């Protein structure tokens with residue numbers, strides 16, 4: 168791929184108030200998108216890699232910059248509810264209700280597409296993924312970029328999604344025109360994806376908006392069975408969910424069971440690994456971090472506050488790469504609520520390598 172100069176611009180935009188200089192940079196970024204170029208930008212979930220969603224050449228550039236297979240469709244980001252009508256051919260009641268409650272916010276809806284959306288953007292599908300993000304920098308960029316910005320997460324295909332601009336630079340420098348640095352993404356995991364073309368609506372990717380929250384609005388909601396299983400024998404309904412993802416360079420194993428057994432297992436194995444020349448790492452939580460003796464021990468957050476675990480997970484995975492760790496062990500998390508999204512990403516990062524320790528042998 169040709170290398171180009173990538174400029175990074177800091178935009179603080181506290182509460183949506185931009186300085187005149189920031190406004191100018193945002194307009195410049197919007198122009199790049201209108202002219203068919205690519206700009207990475209912050210959202211409340213993770214950083215996105217944006218291009219004009221209605222321009223098939225822009226979509227082709229996005230796939231090339233990420234090294235992403237072109238059958239993996241892109242999410243179209245909008246900045247006003249009315250704009251949705253242009254790009255969809257049907258608007259089911261469920262979509263309207265979810266949009267009213269959760270937009271702008273970390274929710275993506277799968278809808279039947281209109282002719283305005285090129286197949287290059289939707290990976291050949293007749294449906295389109297639509298999201299209205301709440302981040303003010305994202306909203307301004309979408310507005311100045313023409314209203315429809317296709318944006319996958321701004322990582323190279325297979326790597327953890329970036330939650331800070333530094334990791335966007337690491338993956339995208341020389342591949343895109345501009346990076347808007349708006350600080351740390353506050354949620355840290357990608358949006359919840361809900362297919363509203365089926366009845367009942369189905370969750371294709373878990374995220375910050377949980378099944379319970381969706382059920383409060385819609386009543387019944389299904390979940391794609393492949394979300395937490397590696398052996399369902401079915402293809403995930405979101406094409407991107409079938410690919411190896413988020414994987415750190417070191418070999419990651421999740422250890423599940425009573426906390427005392429988990430830490431004993433991890434310490435025993437990191438000791439053995441060290442003896443055979445590996446650099447070892449542990450993904451632990453505030454509550455248990457003292458127990459581990461690996462080379463690099465990182466707390467991903469507190470079990471008392473699941474949001475903190477979601478926010479730091481991808482960063483921690485990338486930091487193990489920076490540290491050159493070759494064997495990583497992680498604690499396991501509850502699979503309900505936000506934990507479902509956390510475990511979905513962690514299981515993918517581990518290639519579903521899980522050790523299950525017996526519940527009944529718990530020391531206490």
Ligand code: TXA
Nearest residue numbers: 212214215240294295296319320357358405406407408
């Ligand atoms: O939070 C997010 O959603 C972030 C930020 C940047 O907005 N974006 C993001 O995009 O995670 P990406 O491309 O990394 O993931 C999009 C996922 C993929 O798994 C893709 O297969 C699925 O959405 N998807 C997109 N369009 C779809 C469609 N029409 N039907 C089913 N799945 C679709």
Ligand code: MG
Nearest residue numbers: 319320328357
């Ligand atoms: Mg992604």
